[in-house]
Structure formats: structure tokens, C-alpha cells
Amino acid sequence: MRPADFARLRTPGDPSLSPDGRLAVIAVGHADLEADAYRSSLWLVPTDGPGAPRRLTNGPRDLRPRWSPDGRWIAFLRASGEPGAHPQLHLLPAGGGEPRRLGEHPLGAESHAWDPGSTRLAYLARVPEPGRYGTDPDVPPEKEPPRRITSPRYKADGLGWSFDRRRQVFVAEVPGPDEAGEAKPAEPLQLTDTDADHADPAWSPDGERIVFVSGRHPGRHSDIATDVLVVPAEGGAEERLTLTDTPVARPAFSPDGGTVFYVAPGTVELAGRTTGLWSVPADGSAPPTRLTDTERYDLDVLGETSELPLLSGADGGDRVMTVALRRGAVDLLSFPVGHDRADRGEPAVLIDGEVQVHGYDSRGGVTVAVVGTAGSAGELVRLPPDGTAQFVPLTGFGESYRDVARQPMVELWASAPDGAEVHGWVVKPPGPGPHPVLLNIHGGPHAQYGYALFDEAQVYAAAGYAVVLGNPRGAAGYGDAHGRAIVGDMGNLDRLDLLATLDAALADPSLDPGRVGVMGGSYGGYMTTWLAAKDGDRFVAAISERAVNAVDSLEGTSDIGWFFVDAYWGTDPERRRAQDPLDVADDISIPMLLIHSEQDWRCPLEQAQRLFVRLQANGVPSEMLIFPGEGHELSRSGLPSHRVARFEAILAWWARHLPTSGQL
Numbered sequence: 046m047r048p049a050d051f052a053r054l055r056t057p058g059d060p061s062l063s064p065d066g067r068l069a070v071i072a073v074g075h076a077d078l079e080a081d082a083y084r085s086s087l088w089l090v091p092t093d094g095p096g097a098p099r100r101l102t103n104g105p106r107d108l109r110p111r112w113s114p115d116g117r118w119i120a121f122l123r124a125s126g127e128p129g130a131h132p133q134l135h136l137l138p139a140g141g142g143e144p145r146r147l148g149e150h151p152l153g154a155e156s157h158a159w160d161p162g163s164t165r166l167a168y169l170a171r172v173p174e175p176g177r178y179g180t181d182p183d184v185p186p187e188k189e190p191p192r193r194i195t196s197p198r199y200k201a202d203g204l205g206w207s208f209d210r211r212r213q214v215f216v217a218e219v220p221g222p223d224e225a226g227e228a229k230p231a232e233p234l235q236l237t238d239t240d241a242d243h244a245d246p247a248w249s250p251d252g253e254r255i256v257f258v259s260g261r262h263p264g265r266h267s268d269i270a271t272d273v274l275v276v277p278a279e280g281g282a283e284e285r286l287t288l289t290d291t292p293v294a295r296p297a298f299s300p301d302g303g304t305v306f307y308v309a310p311g312t313v314e315l316a317g318r319t320t321g322l323w324s325v326p327a328d329g330s331a332p333p334t335r336l337t338d339t340e341r342y343d344l345d346v347l348g349e350t351s352e353l354p355l356l357s358g359a360d361g362g363d364r365v366m367t368v369a370l371r372r373g374a375v376d377l378l379s380f381p382v383g384h385d386r387a388d389r390g391e392p393a394v395l396i397d398g399e400v401q402v403h404g405y406d407s408r409g410g411v412t413v414a415v416v417g418t419a420g421s422a423g424e425l426v427r428l429p430p431d432g433t434a435q436f437v438p439l440t441g442f443g444e445s446y447r448d449v450a451r452q453p454m455v456e457l458w459a460s461a462p463d464g465a466e467v468h469g470w471v472v473k474p475p476g477p478g479p480h481p482v483l484l485n486i487h488g489g490p491h492a493q494y495g496y497a498l499f500d501e502a503q504v505y506a507a508a509g510y511a512v513v514l515g516n517p518r519g520a521a522g523y524g525d526a527h528g529r530a531i532v533g534d535m536g537n538l539d540r541l542d543l544l545a546t547l548d549a550a551l552a553d554p555s556l557d558p559g560r561v562g563v564m565g566g567s568y569g570g571y572m573t574t575w576l577a578a579k580d581g582d583r584f585v586a587a588i589s590e591r592a593v594n595a596v597d598s599l600e601g602t603s604d605i606g607w608f609f610v611d612a613y614w615g616t617d618p619e620r621r622r623a624q625d626p627l628d629v630a631d632d633i634s635i636p637m638l639l640i641h642s643e644q645d646w647r648c649p650l651e652q653a654q655r656l657f658v659r660l661q662a663n664g665v666p667s668e669m670l671i672f673p674g675e676g677h678e679l680s681r682s683g684l685p686s687h688r689v690a691r692f693e694a695i696l697a698w699w700a701r702h703l704p705t706s707g708q709l
Contacts, residue, residue, distance in 0.1 A: 046503035048692030050449050052076040052685060054422045054498070055442035057415045058085075059353060059404030061112045061119070063139070066411025067093045070101065070110040070119055071404075071425055073442055076685040080126075083685070087121060087137070090439050092411055092427050098440050101137065102144065108132060109155075112139065115163040118219065120147075122154060134168055136219065147217050148233045151180055152210055156245065158354075160252045160278070166217050167246040167255050167278075171210040172235075178210060196266035197607035202647040202677045208266070212242045214257055216278060236280055241265055247354065249298045249327070253278055256296045256305055256327075262289045269315060269608055273307050275327065286325045287333055293323075295346075297365070299382075300358035303327055306365050306382065308344045308355070311335055316612040317491055317519060317528030319343035322355075322365060322380055336382055340524035342392075343370040345491075357382075359407035366395070366412075368402050370522035372468055373495025375401035377414055395428055396436060399496040413439070419454040422498050450475075451498070452506045457515075459549035461541050468523070469515030469546040470494065471553070472502040478555030480511040481703050484547050484584075486565030486572045490519035490539065490613075491528055501680070508696050509705030510562075513550045517542030519568075533615040535624045536575045543572065544580065562703045564588035564695075566640075566680060567648060571626060574656065577637060578629040586702035588695060590640040591648050591677055594656040595627040602649040630659045636666035638698045640691065642675035642683070670694050 058072040069092055074085035087101040087110050101119075105126035110119050119139055122132035123146075131153025135144040148154070150170040157168035176184050192206060199208040217233040236255065237243055244258040255278050260271045273286045273296045286305055287293055292315065296307040305327050310318035322344055325333040337344065344367055346353055356366035363383040369376050377396040396402055396414055403423050405414040416436065417423040421443050426436035454470040461467055474480055483505055487494050494514040502512040516523065517539040518530035531539045551558045563584045565573045570592020577587040593599055600610040614621045622628050637660060641653035653669055660667035672691070675683045680691060700708055 046449050046451060046500065046507045048504055048689050048696070049078060050446065050504075051500045051688065052078045053446040053449060054500070055445045056422045057404070057425055057440070057442060058108065060090075060406050060413050060415060060425055061110050062092070062406045062408040062411060062413060063112050064114060064116045064408055066407075066409030067091065069406070069413050069425060069439070070112060071415070071440075072108050072110060072121070074108075075445075076688070078685050078689070081684055081686045082126060083682075084126075087119070088440075090425055092413060092439060106130075106132070107135075109157070110137075111157060111159060113159050113163040113219075114161055117163060120157055120159065120166055122157070124153070134166065134217065145220075147219070148215075152178060154215075155212075158247050160248045161250055162252050164219050165252075165278070166219060167236075167248060168215055168217065169212045169243060169246065170215055172213050172238075174209040198266045200604045200646055202604050202645065205644075205646070207242070208240075211240060212244065213237045213239075214243050214246050214255065214276075216255070234280060236276060236278075237283075244271075245295055245354075247297050248278070249275075250300060250302045254298075254302075254327075256286075256298060258293055258296060258307075260289075261285060267607075268313060270313050273305055273325065275305070284329055286327070286329050294320075295353070295355050295367075297355040297357045298327065299363070304382075306355050306357055308367070311339075314612065315608075316532045317525070317530070319521075319525045319528060320345040322367065322382075324382060336380065340526065342378075343521055343524070343528075344368070345370055345521060353404060356405070356407055359412075364393075366405065366407060368405070370493060371397070372522050373470075373493055373516065374399060374522075375403070375495070377402045377405055396426075398435070401495060401497045417497050419496050420451045420498060450507070451503055454496070454502075454514075457513075457546060457549045459515075459542075459545040461538070461545045463538075463541075465518065465538070465542065467515060467517060467542045467545050467549075469513065469549070471550045471556075472499075472506045472512045472514070473553075473555065474506045474509050474511060478511075479557035479560075479706070480509060480555060481560035481562070481699075481705055482511045482513060482547075482550065482556050482558075483699070483703075484513045484515075484543065484561065484563045484576075486543060486563070486569035487514070487516075487520070488565070488567030488569050489521065490517075490531065490535075490568040491521045492568075493520050493522040495522070504692055504696075505699075508699070509707060510699065510703075511550070511556050513547055515543055515546035517546070532613060533620065535614055536572070536579075536626075539572065540575060540579065543576070544583070547583075560585060560703055562586050562588070562699060564590065566590035566592065567677065568593065570594070570648070574626040574630070574633070574637075577635055578626065578632040581633060581635045584635055586636040586638075586698070588638045588640065588698060589653075589656070591642060591645055591679070592639070592652060592656075593626070593648055594630075594652045596621055596625040597627070598651060598655070599648070602651060604646045627655060627659065630656055631663060633660060633663070633665055636702050637668075638694075639667065639669045640672075640694070641669070642672045642677065642679045644675060645677045645679075647677035668698075 106124040110121040124132040152171040214236040379393040570589040573589040
């Protein structure tokens, strides 16, 4: 796999089934290097027999299709493909025809959901302050009035300023069957108008109420707690169902409308916590109840799965379908959620193994999912009703890169000095070696490496490097205790776990222990800088990317620093200093490349600049590579040309400081 080969990947999104389950619609995306943009279109996939997937739309940027309950419409988001264009809600007749736009919002629409009667759509849209964000053509950005900021929660990476463009809940009427295709749709109803962000709207089974997530408490702009709220679909007073004691997400009504299910860690002490399944009476008559164990199940959702709904009753009875993180895998589970705790029992495991489930739906007795593996960006599969196999593939989007060689992930288990078990993988290049080695550290820290096609590892392996991937303590998917083991003590146990994983990999004689580099981004960049200072004798060179390098300034400059620093590094100044990479930066002597994005609001550019100036002052061979116009997610969703340039710069750095056998 070469740097530009990520553009050959075809990545399917979250599927949606027709009411009878016979057809699925799914968005499939890819990077267009020639246009330096991302493209996606909708595809129709038969689920009940032979038949090839058929393209429904040509994009250029069609996302998140949702089939109406009556089967007449497919709602989806479409962006024009022009720079700065925002996605708008569109309707596509399921029987054929041209899509039509349903409403217009200056900053776009998102997170739409059908009502049970297929006559309305609930969705979110950001409402800008008048005179900002192009709402007045005579006021360009540089002439907008100053922003008066009164609380720490005022910006977001990938977005920018957030406090003056809150996400609100809207309801739009769907045109009736006799209306002409050119009929102007009715103005949508703005259901909320509060100085707070809103998320995850979902309908009650009778179509009379909408449940969503937001904060209504006085401290909502200076803490991370949110609530599940219910409001009449025609507008009216909101009712809070939860206790304002945790961030919540993904609410869904039970089939009888009497219960609301949602996911939450259960505390505002978010660092390292597993996310559990909760229930609460829809009338607010009792407090919420956690339905899953903190150590066994983590229902957090990552990356493109961040908007996956809970499916309540979809596969029959009192059950909720969702994904769960597990030791590098993402399983699809169906949890029993009956009122009697004794009758709940164990969840049904629908999909597990060395796979990651990225999306799912269940209707008409049919369940489909998007399943990725270490060699595949994802395919749509169907669960067979007779249980003869775990799943049956329905698509072959991976044909677009079938001839791109991918190296297998070899599982590793290691023991830390205190006896803790550490899990990881190594991706080796072909040939006998000895190969130079890259210890690659993930972000988070509450995230996980696992059974997914990881372009980073494949590109480096193709260049001749063995890539070591580990999930040290602090990572997700291993239970609450594992995730919280590093809270207030960053750079200690996680450092030892990473070195133990590296040593386990180096036991392979085809890996060269004298030629090892270290690299990582975000928290992985933090640990890269930390290891370069603490264990520089183990590594030839380092690449620290979009990193936390200065904890003291992160608190005031990061979009999440106001709560994240306290949560992970603690509040004691001396303890923080003992975990701060900049405090040990004078111990770094190995060459370092710092990669950062100019508009990174998660780990702002000053995090790289402060370390770079220190390295330069100390005479350490060092470089800083800055990408204009990009945010924290450059390596995953930055401009395709920038992603290629990043790969090329990384490979050039390693060729100079850690050449492969063929380059020596």
C-alpha cells in the first residue's frame, strides 16, 4: 500500500433497510485525488438473494440515507462538493425519480430521523447569530463584530467557534403523495431555541414526542453533563428524564413508548470510563437504571459510528441492539432489557470475532451490518436467519483495491513489569528481515487499535517497516479499570505497557532491536515525546504529531482542555508538572519531526511550537511540518493532497533516520 492508495478504498457508511428488509441503502465514500476532495454516493443492495449493488445517486457528496417506515422515501444529506458547502436534507423517491431538497439552512443539516408515520423528519441544524457566518452578504468574516466569551465551552475542533451557532432541533413536513415534485415544502418547525447544543433526536412510537440530548442546567457551558429530554413533536414544554450527572447519548424509545434507552458513562469523571446502556421511564416517574456491567461492556462509539442509533425492539421483544468495544474488536450485540432484572440474562452476540462493526440496521426480520477487518475497509453483510453462519457478505466494494497488497496483523500479548497483561499487534513487511521497527501509538488515550484496515500501518509496512501497535492501560475496550489506570498518572503505566509490547514484538528474530523509531498522534504524540525524553536510548528517531507537549497551556487553549486536563492529569500543579512532556524536553537528544495542523483546536499549534523552540535551542536535530487549513483530524479526513504529503514526509523522515535494509 502506497501513500496515495487510500484513495482506492471504498468506505461504506451506516446502512438503512427498506421496511420489508429486502433492500438496503448505503452511502459509499472515497477520496478523489484529482479533485482533492471526498466523494460519496448512495447504493441500493439486495439482501434476499442474488443481485449486484446498484448506484442510486452520483453525489458528489451524499451521506446518511434513512429509509422511511412506509417505504416511499429515502432521506439523506447532500453537499454540493463546492468548498465550504454544507449538507442539506434531501428526499429521494424510493421508486425512482430525482431528489428534492427539504429546507435550506445556512450552516447545513445533520442527524435526521423519520417519524413512525413517514410524514415528518426530525433533524438538527446549526442556527448562526445574525450577521455571522455569511448570513449577511455585506459582512465578511473579518468585519464581524467581536465575540464576547463568558464560559470555557465556546469552540470545537473541526468547527471553530460553537457558542454563536448552536445546534437546534427542527421538524420538517414531508410532501404528500399528490404534491408536485416542484412544490415548495413548508417551512420547518424549530422545536428548540436554547443557548445550548442539541443532539440525537428520535421519535416516540406514536409520533407524538421527540427525545433528544442537550443541557438545560445553569452550568451547561462549564461542565460536560447533558440530559435526555422529551418534547411534544408539535412544540411545547420539555421534560428532563435524567439527573444531569453524566454526558448522555443516543436515546431511543422502547416499542411501547414507556421507556427510553440511552448510553452514558454514568459520571462526569469521564476519563477512561466505559459507556453503558441505561433505561429510564419515559414519563420520568423513576430515576435511570444502568443495564450493563462497567467491566464487561463498553458501548462507546468511535469515528464514523458516532451517530449509530440504538435499535430498540428491532430483533424482537424487549431487546436493544448496539455495538460494543472488545479488545480491538467492535461486536454487534442485542441486550435483553426486560423490566425484571432476573429475566434479562446475557446479550445475544450477533457478530463478533476479529472484526469491527461500523453500522447496522434491522427491519422486516432482516439484520444487516457493515463489517470491517484488518484487510477490508468494510462490506455490507446479512445475518442469516437460520444461524448457519455468522454473516453473509452482500457487497464487494473492496474490489477497488483488491490488487493492493495488505500485510496481516499478528496478535501480541505481553506482560508489564507489574504483571499486567498488555495486548497489541505487529504488522510486518514481507521478507525475512531483519526489519526496522516503528512503535506507533494511538490517540485518546481512551481509544483502541484493533481489527480494522489501518492505512498507516499498511503504508509503513509496504515501505519496509514492521509496525507495532499496542493498547496500553488507558485504552478502550478492556473495561473500566484498564481505562482508568493512568488517570492522574500519565506516562507511567502506559509507558511501561508500550515498552512491554515493543519488547514482545522484538522477540521475533525478523525484527531488528537496534533500529526502532517511535511515532504517534494526539495522546500518541504525547507518549512519543515522553518516550523520546525518558527512553531515548531505545529509539533512533521520533515523529510527534498533533501532540500534547505542554500540559500547562493545553488547559487554556484546547477546545476540551478546560475539563480534559483536570480529568486525566489531575488538579495538583506538582503532579501535573511531573506528567508534562515539556518539563522533560531537555532530556531529548534523538532527532524529532513535529507534525501539526494550523487550525488544530484540540491540540493547538502552540503545542508543537513550544517543543520545537526548546529542541532547537538545545541543538536537537528537529523539524516542524505545519499543514495550513487543517484541524486535528488531518490524517483521517484532511484534504487528500495533504494526506499524501503527510505520508511522503513521514516516509522521507524515516528513510533519512531509519533506513530499511534496501536503503542502507
